[in-house]
Amino acid sequence: MIRIENLSKSFTLHNQGGAVIPVMAGASLTVAPGECVGLTGQSGAGKSTLMRMVYGNYLAAEGRLTVGGLDVATATPREIIRLRRETLGYVSQFLRVVPRVPTLDVVADPLLSLGTPPDQARARAASLLTRLNIPERLWTLSPTTFSGGEQQRVNIARGFAHAYPVLLLDEPTASLDAANREVVLSLIEEAKTRGAAILGIFHDEAARTRVCDRLVDVTGFTPRLIPGAAA
Amino acid sequence: MTVLERIVATDEPLLKVDGLTKRYGSRIGCADVSFDLYPGEVLGIVGESGSGKSTLLSCLAGHQRPDLGRIAYDGRDVLAMSETDRRRLSRTDWAYVHQNPRDGLRMGVSAGGNVGERLMAVGARHYGEIRGKASDWLGRVEISCDRIDDRPSAFSGGMQQRLQIARNLVTSPRLVFMDEPTGGLDVSVQARLLDLLRGLVRDLGLSVIIVTHDLAVVRLLAHRLMVMKSGRVVEQGLTDQVLDDPQHAYTQLLVSSVLQV
Amino acid sequence: MTDQAYNFAYLDEQTKRMIRRAILKGIAVPGYQVPFASREMPMPYGWGTGGVQVMAACLVPEDRLKVIDQGADDTTNAVSIRKFFARTAGVAVTEHTTEATVIQTRHRIPETPLKPGQILVYQVPIPEPLRFLEPRETETRKMHELEEYGLMHVKLYEDIARHGQIATSYAYPVKVESRYVMDPSPIPKFDNPKLSGNPAIQLFGAGREQRIYAVPPWTEVVSLDFDDHSFHASKAPHDCDLCGSSHSYLDEVITDDQGGRMFVCSDTDFCEGRRARGMKGRLWAPEPEAAE
Numbered sequence: 192m193i194r195i196e197n198l199s200k201s202f203t204l205h206n207q208g209g210a211v212i213p214v215m216a217g218a219s220l221t222v223a224p225g226e227c228v229g230l231t232g233q234s235g236a237g238k239s240t241l242m243r244m245v246y247g248n249y250l251a252a253e254g255r256l257t258v259g260g261l262d263v264a265t266a267t268p269r270e271i272i273r274l275r276r277e278t279l280g281y282v283s284q285f286l287r288v289v290p291r292v293p294t295l296d297v298v299a300d301p302l303l304s305l306g307t308p309p310d311q312a313r314a315r316a317a318s319l320l321t322r323l324n325i326p327e328r329l330w331t332l333s334p335t336t337f338s339g340g341e342q343q344r345v346n347i348a349r350g351f352a353h354a355y356p357v358l359l360l361d362e363p364t365a366s367l368d369a370a371n372r373e374v375v376l377s378l379i380e381e382a383k384t385r386g387a388a389i390l391g392i393f394h395d396e397a398a399r400t401r402v403c404d405r406l407v408d409v410t411g412f413t414p415r416l417i418p419g420a421a422a
Numbered sequence: 423m424t425v426l427e428r429i430v431a432t433d434e435p436l437l438k439v440d441g442l443t444k445r446y447g448s449r450i451g452c453a454d455v456s457f458d459l460y461p462g463e464v465l466g467i468v469g470e471s472g473s474g475k476s477t478l479l480s481c482l483a484g485h486q487r488p489d490l491g492r493i494a495y496d497g498r499d500v501l502a503m504s505e506t507d508r509r510r511l512s513r514t515d516w517a518y519v520h521q522n523p524r525d526g527l528r529m530g531v532s533a534g535g536n537v538g539e540r541l542m543a544v545g546a547r548h549y550g551e552i553r554g555k556a557s558d559w560l561g562r563v564e565i566s567c568d569r570i571d572d573r574p575s576a577f578s579g580g581m582q583q584r585l586q587i588a589r590n591l592v593t594s595p596r597l598v599f600m601d602e603p604t605g606g607l608d609v610s611v612q613a614r615l616l617d618l619l620r621g622l623v624r625d626l627g628l629s630v631i632i633v634t635h636d637l638a639v640v641r642l643l644a645h646r647l648m649v650m651k652s653g654r655v656v657e658q659g660l661t662d663q664v665l666d667d668p669q670h671a672y673t674q675l676l677v678s679s680v681l682q683v
Numbered sequence: 684m685t686d687q688a689y690n691f692a693y694l695d696e697q698t699k700r701m702i703r704r705a706i707l708k709g710i711a712v713p714g715y716q717v718p719f720a721s722r723e724m725p726m727p728y729g730w731g732t733g734g735v736q737v738m739a740a741c742l743v744p745e746d747r748l749k750v751i752d753q754g755a756d757d758t759t760n761a762v763s764i765r766k767f768f769a770r771t772a773g774v775a776v777t778e779h780t781t782e783a784t785v786i787q788t789r790h791r792i793p794e795t796p797l798k799p800g801q802i803l804v805y806q807v808p809i810p811e812p813l814r815f816l817e818p819r820e821t822e823t824r825k826m827h828e829l830e831e832y833g834l835m836h837v838k839l840y841e842d843i844a845r846h847g848q849i850a851t852s853y854a855y856p857v858k859v860e861s862r863y864v865m866d867p868s869p870i871p872k873f874d875n876p877k878l879s880g881n882p883a884i885q886l887f888g889a890g891r892e893q894r895i896y897a898v899p900p901w902t903e904v905v906s907l908d909f910d911d912h913s914f915h916a917s918k919a920p921h922d923c924d925l926c927g928s929s930h931s932y933l934d935e936v937i938t939d940d941q942g943g944r945m946f947v948c949s950d951t952d953f954c955e956g957r958r959a960r961g962m963k964g965r966l967w968a969p970e971p972e973a974a975e
Contacts, residue, residue, distance in 0.1 A: 205671030206678070247660060249667040268646045268660040269460055289620060289642050290613035304624060506829045513831075528816060528837070532844055535837050542840065543833025549843055549909040571844050 192357050192388035193222040193245060198254035198264070199414075200237075200244060214240055218254070218412035224356070227379065227389040229403035232410040238392045241409060242359050245390060246281050247271040258357055276304055280355030284362050286334055286342045294320065294337075295330040298348045305353060312352075319348040322374055340366050351378050358382060360391035364398045376402055434497070436461050436597060436629050437482075442491035444481050450653035451477035455491070457648065457658065461596070464623055464630040466644030466661060468637060468676070474653035475633045476601060482631060483518050483599045484508050495597070513543050517590035521602035523582035526589070527574045533560060533585055534570040540593045559588040563618060580611035584618065591622065600632040604639055616642055637680050641665055649673045692739040692772040698722055702740035702895070706886060709897035714859030715827070716810050721893040726763070732890030734787050734806035735764060741785055741802055741886070742768065747775040749783035754791040754932070754949030761789075778952050790853070792874040794931045794953035797883035799900065805868040807889035810896065812856045812866040832864045835907055843912055852917070857904045864907070865896060872906065873918045873932045879904035921946040926957035927964040 201213040215237050222228045230238040243249040244256060244263070251264040259278045261270055275281075280301070288297050295316050296303075302312035320330060323344040329337070334345040343366055350358070360379070364372045372395070379402045382389060393399040399406070435458035444451035452474035459465050467475045481488040484500065493500040495515075500508065512518070520526035527536055537556035538546070546552050557567045563584035565577075574582050583603065590598065603619070604612040620643060623630055634640060640647055640661055648658040649670065657670040668674045690696065698720075705719040724732040742748070748768055752760040756778040764787060765776050777783050780795040789806045797803060813823040816834045826834065835856050842850045855872035859865050867878055868887060878885065878898060885898040898904060908914035919933045924945040931953060933946040945966055948954035958967065 202667075203669070205674050243666070248662050250659075250663060250669065268663075269463070271660055272463075272645050287641075289617045291610075292617050509829055509831065513833075531816065531837055531841060534844055535840050538840055539833055539837050541833075542836040543831060547836070547908075547910050549840065549912050552840065552909075553844075 192224050192259055193220070193390055194255070194257045195220050195241075195245070196255040198241075198244065198256055198412075199252045200240060200249060201252055201414075213414040215244075215409075215412050216414040218409070220407050222357075222388040222390050224386045224388050225383050226405070227383055227391060227403050229399050229406045230390065230392050231399075231406050231408045232413075236409045236413050238409050239361060241412070242281075242361055242390065242392065246279065246359055247275070276301075278355060279357045279359070280350050280353065281359045282347055282350035282361060282363050284343075284365065286346045286349075288334060290335050291333050293331045294325065294334045294345055297334055297345060298352055301349060301353045315352055316348065319351060320345075322378075323348050324371055324374070340368070340371070343367060344371060347375055347378070351382070354382075354385060354387070356387055358387050358389045358391075360389060360393075362392055362394060364393065364395045372398065435459055436496060437631075438492070438494040439482065440492040440494075442478065442481060442488050442493065444477050444486060444488045450474070451486075452481065452650070452653045455655055457655075459597075459629050459631065461629055462623075462627045463646065464628075464632065464644045466640030466647045467631065467633045467650060468635060468640055468647060469650035470635060470676075473650040475650050477653070478650070479599055479601055479631065479633045483516065484512055513540055514593050515596050517593075517595040517598045519583075519586055519590055519598065519600040519603045521605045523574065523579070523586045526586040527582060529573065529575050532571045532573055533565065533577070536574065536585060536589045537592050540589065544593060555592060556588075559592050560585075562622075563588040564614075578611075580607055580615065583607060583611075583615060587615075587618070587622070591626070591628075594626065596627075596629060598628050598630045600630060600634075602634050602636075603632065604634070604636065612639075619643060637665060637677065649676065689771045691744070692742045692768060693725075694722065694736065694739045698736075699740040702736055705895045706737065706740060706897060709886070709895050710884070710899045712863075713898055713902050714863030714865040714896060716894040716896045718893055719895050721890045724890065726767075728891040729808065730760060731764060731787070731789055731806035733888030733892075733895070734789070734804050734890075735767070735888075736890060737804050737886050737888035737895060738764075738768065738785065738787050739772075741804065742772050742774060744772070744774060746772075746784045747777050747782055749777050749780065749786045749952075750788075751786065751791060751793065751950075751952075752789045753934075754793075754953075755951045757951065779956075780950075780952055790869050790871075791932070791949060792870055792877045794928075794948070794950040795956070796877075797881055799882040801883040803881075803883050803885045805870075805885065805887045807866070807868045807887045807892075807894070809854075810866055810887065810889040810892050810894040812854075812864050827863060830862070832858075835864055836909070839907060839909065839912075843909070849908065849912055849914070855914075856907050858907060859898060859904050860902055861905075865898075865904075867904075871918075871932055872914070873916045875904070875906045875914070876916050919946055922964060923948045923954060923957075924964040924966040926954045926962050926967070928954070928957060928962070 196219050198218040200215040201211050204210045218241060232238055244251050247263050256264045258274060261274050295313055298316035298319060299312040302315060325344055334342055347363055363375050376398055437459040440456050442455040443453045455478055469475045480486045534553055534556040537559050538552040541552050541555060557570055560567055560570060565581055565584055574585055604615055644661045647661040647664045649656050651672045657664060657673045665677055668677050702719055705717045709717045724735055726732060750761040750765040752758040768774055769776050780793040785802045787804045811823055813826055813834055815838055817823050839849050853871045854866055854869045855875055857865055857867055880901055882900050884900055887896045906914040921933055922929045923931060923933060925947050928948055931948045934949045936945050936947055938945055
């Protein structure tokens with residue numbers, strides 16, 4: 192479902208003398224349906240960058256990057272919007288929502304965008320929030336006021352609301368207690384069982400071992416250049 | 423067919439803009455702007471004051487006539503239309519939300535009359551039905567129905583802006599132009615309005631062109647983003663991609679200039 | 684200076700020709716407001732300078748003139764204008780609707796039905812019916828051009844919202860021949876039905892605003908309304924206390940400090956005509972002191 196071939200990425204900082212910072216070169220990997228691939232490598236090696244490129248959040252400089260048959264590197268915004276709505280889910284580390292929207296609707300939002308009837312979408316959202324131990328009295332409040340752990344769980348519920356064929360997970364178990372961590376891991380396992388292709392970053396080694404079928408070390412994709420020489 | 427199915431089913435842009443240019447003497451208002459807008463899509467236009475974003479919006483909405491270029495709405499050449507047709511379009515299929523609600527509302531007319539005006543303009547002649555629709559729309563923009571006979575001057579800024587939105591959407595337009603719709607509102611009021619707009623866009627399948635200098639607003643509302651500088655589009659793309667991985671020097675400056683909260 | 688120092692009907696011939704062109708255009712485009720170069724008249728604005736100029740352009744020496752103000756022939760405005768033309772044009776005058784060839788009116792249409800060949804000239808203070816909600820002249824002209832008349836109904840909507848019914852009782856907006864929305868001048872809405880299908884030529888002159896418009900004979904004039912709040916030509920629910928008429932527009936007259944009042948026809952010629960034919964109202968006492 193995800194196929195990356197010889198992908199490279201650099202940032203050009205126009206306001207700092209046009210410095211070009213290469214951050215990735217020759218990245219290649221594939222993720223098959225029902226498979227979970229974990230990205231490893233030191234902090235700053237480019238794990239998140241790669242995830243963001245797959246999501247279409249960062250532009251790729253060169254190479255091929257297809258998700259569900261769509262070449263994200265060359266797709267139009269409209270195609271990416273549809274890909275994200277129907278095929279590609281992303282659980283980031285940060286919750287970014289319109290303030291004031293109740294938690295239940297934040298979680299139901301991906302389903303509503305797909306045209307799911309509101310009561311059905313909210314029922315699905317409610318069951319996920321229940322599973323992730325978000326007390327019902329919080330559902331009508333905006334998650335912007337929640338603690339970090341609660342926000343993370345709302346984010347996960349939102350990411351799993353729709354059965355995306357492809358999922359990107361950035362540290363889904365960070366800042367969770369043992370019980371909630373267990374819930375998230377079983378959600379991931381269930382997604383794999385239904386055939387989702389998952390690409391993830393897991394610092395939690397036990398979690399990684401449990402859900403990942405393969406690991407890819409992104410250090411191999413890091414350009415080996417003397418800092419500053421690129422400018 | 424639901425709104426969404428209808429949107430997904432069409433692959434034709436609702437609005438096609440090609441090479442739009444407007445000059446004020448030797449000064450450029452906007453130059454060579456081209457883009458397609460699809461049904462259900464929200465396009466944000468950002469840039470600092472004087473970047474041409476407001477000129478572009480007023481050319482698109484028919485308030486000004488561009489010097490060059492083409493605008494096709496739903497397959498029809500807007501610039502070749504008679505004024506009668508264009509004005510009819512702008513009070514049925516199109517809507518325009520002004521930054522200052524006073525520019526978009528009739529301050530001497532009750533809330534119900536404000537919402538009902540577009541209905542009456544297209545021939546509604548049944549008082550009870552007009553009032554019923556007005557009351558329904560006030561509810562949708564979270565204005566209590568018992569305020570229907572109050573004048574907008576008795577409303578808060580946020581309420582006035584919501585009333586302006588109701589007044590515009592009552593004829594079920596397909597294309598909405600918004601000029602800094604959240605400008606001049608308190609932050610908490612802004613959030614409420616954004617939430618409302620997002621819901622309306624999704625439920626009604628609206629296509630929206632929103633001009634703003636507030637990057638947080640476009641991040642939450644716009645699917646796509648166009649960055650303007652000195653009358654020209656310097657960068658466009660997926661909203662989060664443009665904001666998180668800006669390619670043009672000016673966009674990088676714009677994004678890095680935003681105060682982080 | 685003698686009366687002969689004035690041209691016939693006060694205005695010079697070139698001015699009258701200019702006004703006649705505007706009138707003809709107005710007749711050709713019923714309900715459309717034709718701009719004209721309004722002249723200074725020897726009376727203040729608000730006294731009917733528009734109607735007087737239209738009248739001056741219409742008069743011929745053979746005309747017989749009637750002038751009414753709120754239906755009455757004997758009020759200051761009516762008397763002054765009648766005298767003005769009697770003096771500057773030397774035309775005959777009358778108080779009888781049936782005898783007049785040209786009638787100038789302020790705020791009424793005579794009760795007695797008009798006949799073909801008669802001309803009714805209205806004095807108009809504000810010719811633009813859209814002015815109430817749209818102050819920009821450029822915009823109102825555009826709205827007329829493009830037939831964007833939703834705003835007129837907003838005005839009526841506001842009436843119902845505020846008063847439970849259409850409370851506009853005079854200058855009630857009309858649509859002429861399904862095209863132009865027109866202000867019928869401040870006549871009571873009771874008179875509106877008489878605008879439509881009238882055999883006489885109806886001319887409207889606004890001096891200060893410099894506009895002339897017209898309703899040619901047999902023109903359809905419809906009062907605007909809602910399907911569920913239809914137009915109703917209302918009047919006070921009484922009979923005339925002098926002539927007993929049950930179908931004429933009435934003025935309420937306070938007769939003492941104890942709340943005494945009476946209702947009388949606003950059209951004095953109509954009322955007198957009925958009484959002359961022996962019809963009596965509740966309070967009619969035929970000239971008690973006339974014996975001397």
